[in-house]
Amino acid sequence: MNHELIFSLAGLMAMAGWAALLLSPLIPVWxxxxxxxxxxxxxxxxxxxxxxxxxxxxxxxxxxxxxxELFSHADALIAGWIHFLAFDLLIGAWICRRGRQEGLPF
Known part of the structure; x- marks a missing residue:
């Protein structure tokens, strides 16, 4: 498994998600x-x-x-990193969505 490639692709996907959050005032549903x-x-x-x-x-x-010991293994480390990226984005999207629902300015 190419850990560097997976790391880069996962990071790019997460950044695309964060970019969508930046555009949320313009495209809230998307x-x-x-x-x-x-x-x-x-x-x-x-x-x-x-x-x-x-x-x-x-x-x-x-x-x-x-x-x-677990995270000394590259496969476990990349899985943990992807978990972190997914969870962080999910919570960021939830905060953004709740802020819109509560009428908070962007």
């Missing part, structure tokens, strides 16, 4: 669909595929040492 559903959904699907197709041979979430 911004919600792109940044709130499509991009996080695609990133999450990629996360799940990597997680199950390339399981880490050691490590876990039971202690700090286990987490450090």
């Amino acid at each position: 911004s919600d669909r792109i940044a709130g559903f499509a991009v996080p959904g695609i990133l999450s699907a990629g996360y799940v595929v990597i997680l199950f197709a390339f399981p880490a041979p050691s490590g876990g979430f039971g202690s700090f040492a286990d987490v450090r």
